[in-house]
Amino acid sequence: MATMHDDPLSPAERAALGKEARxxxxxSAHAVHESDEKRPDPIDIIERQSAARVPELVPVRYGRMLESPFRFYRGAAAIMASDLGAAAHTGLFAQLCGDAHLLNFRLLASPERHLVFDINDFDETLPGPFEWDVKRLAASLVIAGRANGFPAKESDGVVRAGVESYRERMREFAGLRTLDVWYARDDFDQIAALLPEPPGKQEERRASRAAAKAxxxxxxxxxxxxxxxxxxAPRIVSDPPLITPLAELLPGTEGEELAQALRELVADYAHSLSSERRHLLSRFHVVDMARKVVGVGSVGTRCWIILLLGRDDEDPLLLQAKEAGESVLAPHCGASPYENQGERVVAGQRLMQAAADIFLGWEHVTGIDxxxxxxxxxxxxDWKGIARPETMDPGTLALFARICGASLARAHARSGDPIAIAAYLGRGTTFDRALVEFARAYADQNERDHQALTDAVTEGRVIALADPTV
Structure with a gap:
């Protein structure tokens, strides 16, 4: 937890810390990804995660991860955390997303109803070495490029663009006043300023369509x-196993008890909101709830969508209550200072995001399962626009990588030391070139791990079900 410093370091001393980390x-050492016989079995890692999840949904998770190396990567944050945790690190900490792959960056609504670009997934957030997030983003770019059939040279260029953008923007933040760093955000209409040159007509049209859809x-x-x-009365539509209304999932007394627990969750989590937002939430009442399957890595965690109404049936609010477990980074970075893992997620999101959801909060619940x-x-x-990397050519993916890298630098600068990190990265391209090699090597590792899951399913070690959305 942050504390006031009576004798803070000068900018020169903070820069010296960054250079000492070299x-x-x-x-150049970041280029290396080593895999040996001591590396934990990746299937064991994801199986340990699955042990705490809804049993009937675990095969759906594996089915989604089987579809492609990229989908596997989205569900394999714990595997990569294990790999990163086994290697040397800089010791330059920031609040990490913990799962900073490219699909976890998207357009969002600010409370002022501005469209902004930011990170949107904080299930694994925890303080840790800044480079771990950068490496997860870099590897995801290579994996996405391979899925699109890009030549290795083109994928390398995409990674260089993203890492260079992170490094250059961190250097900008190192020269700003503290409040200017905190107030920085990436409004949609200012995103072009994060690019080295104005986007072309095609990219402008694509961005405008994405904004309109968001x-x-x-x-x-x-x-x-x-x-x-x-x-x-409005009711949530059944679409099992993806969306299952509570009345279908647990009819009878057991369902009534769970419904009451979820109503209490909505009522009690209000304590984690500011007073004016508690007042706003009080204007709504719960009318229905359902279990929802979300994402890839999150499949099997307990996730509920809760329908509330305000003035009438035409005034809906849909909340998502998602189970929060220990971060995959915890075994390698130490436990969270927050006893409530939901508070860990919310605190990390509020620290990293420039504009968080007004209804974002947490609660501890007794009586579920x-x-x-x-x-x-x-x-x-809330105005969420999701990237579609499968539709991007190398140039467009490189532009997107630049925006992601710049946004990640802003998030890290809010919680870490931008002066020390910028000093470590330097003005040259040494770190950029190292991350290109790392991303290529880790994409190879991810393909081997994806094959390991395929083999595990073939051998009957785990069970996978085809994704019902495909």
Whole structure:
């Protein structure tokens, strides 16, 4: 937890700390990814995660991870955390996303109803070495490039673009005043300023379409898609196993007890909101709830969507209450200072994001599956625009990589020391070139791990079900 410093270091002393870190881990050393017989079995790692999840949903998770190396990577944050944790690191800490692959960067709504670009997944957030997030982003870019059939040279260029953008923007933050770093955010209409040259007409049209689509993704749009009127009242539409209304999932007394626990969750989590947002939440009341399968790595965690209404049936609010477990980084960075893992997620998100969801909060719940569990709560949708890397050519993916790298640097600068990190990275391209080699090597490792899961399914070691959305 942050504390006030009576005798803070000068900028020169902070820069010296960054340069001293080069002695521990030279920038060129980041190129290396070593895999030997001591490396933990990747299937054992994901199986340990699955042991705490909803049993009937675990095969859906494996089915999603089987589809491609990129989908496997999205579910393999714990595997990469294990690999990174076994290697030397800089010791220059920032609040980490913990799963900074390219699909976890997207367009979002700020509370002022501005469209901004930011990180959007904080399930694994924890303080750790800044380079771990950069490496996870870099590897995801190579994996996405390979999925698109890009030649190695083109994928390397995409990684260089993203890492260079991170390094250059961190240097900018190193020269700013503290409040200027904190107030920085990436508004959609200012994103072009993060690029070395103006985007072309095609990229501008693509960005405009993405922004327009993001602005349609509201509670109203989500309610229109996910609910229908039953006996005169809005109800969440059943689409098992992806969306299962509580009445279908657990009919009878057991379902009634769970429904009451979820109503109490909504009522009690309000303590984690500011007073004006508690007042706003009090204007809504719960009318229905359902279990929802989300993402790839998150499949099997307990996740509920809760339909609330305000003034009438045309005033919906959809909240998502998602189980929060220990971060995959914890075995390698130390336990969170927060006892509640939901609070860990929320605190990390508020620290890294320039503009967090107004309904973002947390709660500890007793009585779900007979156990005590931590949850965090947020709106299901609020102007969220999701990238589609499979539609991008190398030039477009490189532009997207630049924006992701710049956004990640802003998030790290809020919690870490931008002066020390910038001094470590330096003005040259040594770190950039090292990350290109690392990303290529780790993409190879990811393909081997994906094959290991394929073999495990073939051998009957684990069970996978085809993704019902495909």
């Amino acid at each position: 002695a521990r881990v030279p920038r 602005r349609t993704r509201t509670s109203l749009q989500a309610a229109a898609k996910l609910t229908r009127v039953v006996d005169g 007979g156990r005590e569990r931590d949850f965090y709560v947020r709106q299901l949708r």
